[in-house]
Amino acid sequence: MVPPLRIGLLGLGVVGSAVARALIDKADLLTHRVGRPLELRRVLIRDASKPRSIDPSLISANADDILDDPETDLIVEVMGGEQPAHDYIVRALRAGKHVVTANKEVMAKHGPEILAIAAERGVDISFEASVGGGIPVIGPFKLDLLANEIDEIRAIINGTTNYILTRMATDGTDFGTALAEAQKLGYAEADPRNDIEGIDAAYKLAILGSLAFHTVVRPSDVFHEGISGLAPADFRYARELGYAVKLLAIGRANDGAVELHVHPALIPQTEMLAKVDGVFNAVTVRGDLVGNILFYGRGAGAGPTSSAVIADIVDLAHRTMEGTARVRPPAYDDRYRFRPMDEVCTRYYLRLLAADQPGVFAQITQALGDARISLASVIQKQNVLIGDPAVEYAEIVLMTHEAVEAPMQRAIRAVASLPAVHSIGSLIRVEP
Amino acid sequence: MVPPLRIGLLGLGVVGSAVARALIDKADLLTHRVGRPLELRRVLIRDASKPRSIDPSLISANADDILDDPETDLIVEVMGGEQPAHDYIVRALRAGKHVVTANKEVMAKHGPEILAIAAERGVDISFEASVGGGIPVIGPFKLDLLANEIDEIRAIINGTTNYILTRMATDGTDFGTALAEAQKLGYAEADPRNDIEGIDAAYKLAILGSLAFHTVVRPSDVFHEGISGLAPADFRYARELGYAVKLLAIGRANDGAVELHVHPALIPQTEMLAKVDGVFNAVTVRGDLVGNILFYGRGAGAGPTSSAVIADIVDLAHRTMEGTARVRPPAYDDRYRFRPMDEVCTRYYLRLLAADQPGVFAQITQALGDARISLASVIQKQNVLIGDPAVEYAEIVLMTHEAVEAPMQRAIRAVASLPAVHSIGSLIRVEP
Numbered sequence: 054m055v056p057p058l059r060i061g062l063l064g065l066g067v068v069g070s071a072v073a074r075a076l077i078d079k080a081d082l083l084t085h086r087v088g089r090p091l092e093l094r095r096v097l098i099r100d101a102s103k104p105r106s107i108d109p110s111l112i113s114a115n116a117d118d119i120l121d122d123p124e125t126d127l128i129v130e131v132m133g134g135e136q137p138a139h140d141y142i143v144r145a146l147r148a149g150k151h152v153v154t155a156n157k158e159v160m161a162k163h164g165p166e167i168l169a170i171a172a173e174r175g176v177d178i179s180f181e182a183s184v185g186g187g188i189p190v191i192g193p194f195k196l197d198l199l200a201n202e203i204d205e206i207r208a209i210i211n212g213t214t215n216y217i218l219t220r221m222a223t224d225g226t227d228f229g230t231a232l233a234e235a236q237k238l239g240y241a242e243a244d245p246r247n248d249i250e251g252i253d254a255a256y257k258l259a260i261l262g263s264l265a266f267h268t269v270v271r272p273s274d275v276f277h278e279g280i281s282g283l284a285p286a287d288f289r290y291a292r293e294l295g296y297a298v299k300l301l302a303i304g305r306a307n308d309g310a311v312e313l314h315v316h317p318a319l320i321p322q323t324e325m326l327a328k329v330d331g332v333f334n335a336v337t338v339r340g341d342l343v344g345n346i347l348f349y350g351r352g353a354g355a356g357p358t359s360s361a362v363i364a365d366i367v368d369l370a371h372r373t374m375e376g377t378a379r380v381r382p383p384a385y386d387d388r389y390r391f392r393p394m395d396e397v398c399t400r401y402y403l404r405l406l407a408a409d410q411p412g413v414f415a416q417i418t419q420a421l422g423d424a425r426i427s428l429a430s431v432i433q434k435q436n437v438l439i440g441d442p443a444v445e446y447a448e449i450v451l452m453t454h455e456a457v458e459a460p461m462q463r464a465i466r467a468v469a470s471l472p473a474v475h476s477i478g479s480l481i482r483v484e485p
Numbered sequence: 486m487v488p489p490l491r492i493g494l495l496g497l498g499v500v501g502s503a504v505a506r507a508l509i510d511k512a513d514l515l516t517h518r519v520g521r522p523l524e525l526r527r528v529l530i531r532d533a534s535k536p537r538s539i540d541p542s543l544i545s546a547n548a549d550d551i552l553d554d555p556e557t558d559l560i561v562e563v564m565g566g567e568q569p570a571h572d573y574i575v576r577a578l579r580a581g582k583h584v585v586t587a588n589k590e591v592m593a594k595h596g597p598e599i600l601a602i603a604a605e606r607g608v609d610i611s612f613e614a615s616v617g618g619g620i621p622v623i624g625p626f627k628l629d630l631l632a633n634e635i636d637e638i639r640a641i642i643n644g645t646t647n648y649i650l651t652r653m654a655t656d657g658t659d660f661g662t663a664l665a666e667a668q669k670l671g672y673a674e675a676d677p678r679n680d681i682e683g684i685d686a687a688y689k690l691a692i693l694g695s696l697a698f699h700t701v702v703r704p705s706d707v708f709h710e711g712i713s714g715l716a717p718a719d720f721r722y723a724r725e726l727g728y729a730v731k732l733l734a735i736g737r738a739n740d741g742a743v744e745l746h747v748h749p750a751l752i753p754q755t756e757m758l759a760k761v762d763g764v765f766n767a768v769t770v771r772g773d774l775v776g777n778i779l780f781y782g783r784g785a786g787a788g789p790t791s792s793a794v795i796a797d798i799v800d801l802a803h804r805t806m807e808g809t810a811r812v813r814p815p816a817y818d819d820r821y822r823f824r825p826m827d828e829v830c831t832r833y834y835l836r837l838l839a840a841d842q843p844g845v846f847a848q849i850t851q852a853l854g855d856a857r858i859s860l861a862s863v864i865q866k867q868n869v870l871i872g873d874p875a876v877e878y879a880e881i882v883l884m885t886h887e888a889v890e891a892p893m894q895r896a897i898r899a900v901a902s903l904p905a906v907h908s909i910g911s912l913i914r915v916e917p
Contacts (some may be wrong), residue, residue, distance in 0.1 A: 087816075186775075188775075199795070340619075344619070344620065349777070350778030351776045356775060359632070361629070381520075480595070
């Protein structure tokens with residue numbers, strides 16, 4: 054029998070507990086399928102006083118016990134957050150241990166350096182669970198899609214926001230109520246900023262973008278805008294226009310540049326992505342050979358994430374047996390410059406409230422026209438009464454033709470400053 | 486520089502030409518990404534007199550030139566069909582060459598033997614392109630899902646039939662017209678039986694089922710029923726009832742048995758699978774950890790298939806460099822018996838034509854009730870005039886509760902033999 058792969062687990066939260074449970078409960082099945090036992094040797098916890106369901110002799114609150122243990126082959130990091138996870142990963146690699154991590158923040162911020170350290174030390178680092186939970190998305194880029202020139206990724210990669218948007222779309226719930234509900238169900242954290250502001254999705258897009266475009270992508274290269282400004286009305290209008298509203302992570306390469314942005318977007322209801330509801334995630338990729346493909350599944354949670362973590366462990370178990378468990382340093386082309394958000398070109402949905410007076414609509418189209426933004430369609434909606442009963446307001450919804458972001462933003466400021474315009478309700482980009 | 490991986494290509498049809506073109510046109514990109522040149526050394530063609538767009542010195546009509554060439558490391562088989570492809574694959578493996586194949590028929594019928602030969606000779610065989618074109622579906626079973634107990638696969642894995650069914654659903658086209666159109670567009674072959682009778686999908690399900698259930702599945706273990714019996718009316722009724730009609734490949738494991746069947750099925754319009762239209766394919770998998778995941782994309786065609794073939798070549802190029810290009814023999818559990826179709830339990834949609842007379846409906850429910858089949862819903866449709874104007878017929882559509890296949894089939898024969906029943910229009914299984 055091949056000796057076991059000895060695993061040190063950092064973190065025993067929701068994901069860590071599921072990984073530990075799978076390694077213990079499925080030990081026989083995994084040994085059979087892998088051809089080698091996977092032995093859970095040590096588990097790092099934060100609070101040693103909390104009762105745990107696993108063998109207390111495995112547990113330690115001291116990271117050194119695990120990171121300095123010469124009998125541990127592989128460190129599995131499922132603590133989350135940048136620190137101390139980043140330090141521990143680097144320490145483990147430098148000590149010649151392989152690493153499996155589910156940490157999107159660490160991989161997005163420090164991925165290239167971590168891969169370089171692993172390459173230098175001749176060890177492996179895998180991070181399939183960092184994006185899309187149990188959906189295989191990292192693996193396909195590393196191998197299955199390698200013959201392709203990829204020019205587009207579009208993804209729903211944050212389950213929290215997709216749950217909130219699904220609630221708003223189906224029940225007319227407002228953002229605050231939907232968020233509170235997501236928090237109650239455990240889909241959103243007490244401090245939900247990372248999710249609702251698109252930061253979590255931007256980390257994941259940085260990871261996917263690096264792989265898809267063979268270019269080092271930093272989180273700072275990814276524009277992000279959150280969902281808290283969306284109103285129930287936007288979902289109603291979008292539906293009438295044949296669109297769904299989703300928080301999309303978009304990576305696109307053309308004309309020697311790559312653009313990466315996370316923001317709410319209107320997408321046609323006929324697209325598969327529009328049908329991804331609740332906490333589900335989906336990633337679509339377009340390659341010159343393969344055309345459009347899509348991966349769909351639960352993007353978070355104990356089961357899916359542990360499924361991906363254990364797949365990485367299994368791969369490592371195979372490769373250590375074969376003596377080839379060394380990271381393959383990514384072959385960056387670095388062919389692309391980054392296109393700043395200001396230069397990104399897209400269509401826009403605009404909802405605003407303006408005084409219902411003659412000439413107001415002409416002023417708005419004039420302000421847009423001055424910035425060379427032309428309208429594709431206009432929906433003037435019923436009058437709205439706000440404050441002063443002497444002034445009647447109308448809610449106006451516009452769709453523009455393709456426009457560049459910077460002039461569009463200038464035009465919006467011009468529109469907002471018109472005396473007859475009460476307020477800009479929302480400005481949402483439209484895909485494709 | 487690492488020496489090139491030298492490739493012998495068997496077949497220069499649609500897929501073979503695309504593979505050759507990608508290897509030649511993308512040589513620099515692939516060398517950079519793989520870390521090793523991929524050299525197209527020889528190409529087997531059937532008809533040497535036909536003009537070709539690739540270097541004539543590479544071409545041969547004699548398989549021995551390629552299979553006996555000691556300078557060839559890898560044979561890529563994209564001829565299709567059982568013979569001579571099967572012989573060539575076995576010859577190549579026995580000669581110590583690695584093999585990449587897109588051949589579902591050979592892998593479905595002879596996969597276990599071929600894997601055993603490769604293992605014995607210490608070479609590798611890959612077949613990602615045999616199912617789902619460029620969608621990564623084989624890889625995920627071999628690695629990403631390995632920690633899961635999979636209890637269900639449901640797949641749309643034949644683009645020809647999905648194109649025909651989409652046409653029938655959207656335009657009310659009848660089967661013959663939709664088939665002729667698919668043939669005109671090159672989506673269906675002159676002899677379309679393999680596709681429309683579900684044989685092609687059954688091959689693919691045998692391959693997926695072996696991987697998902699860790700059990701040797703033979704094509705004869707897979708029940709299949711085609712789509713030629715479907716009428717435009719079925720699509721109309723299905724839509725009214727909230728369903729789409731798809732040719733589904735289903736694998737399901739429970740109670741120590743696995744069942745595998747390919748047939749038209751009604752699936753709820755809310756399911757992602759119901760939205761897979763045209764020549765697209767999709768595979769859903771349910772695992773105990775990962776939950777439901779879905780892979781979607783073009784299941785056939787030159788680009789997608791060559792994308793998967795080259796991914797397999799790239800993997801092999803890596804692994805030969807590392808000295809680990811040996812097939813990992815699958816770890817079969819063989820825990821399951823096969824449940825014959827007669828014992829499969831499902832709901833049914835039944836459309837029939839009966840005389841519009843008092844008591845007829847009671848006779849039908851009696852015949853079904855005798856076999857312990859109970860009705861979930863009944864739609865009696867408008868009267869139809871057939872032949873004899875003295876007799877009025879009514880089209881009746883029924884949905885049953887769950888029933889077992891054998892008694893259901895007996896009940897249908899009993900219903901069909903009722904004097905008042907003109908004909909059974911169709912019997913379609915309902916998912917889930």
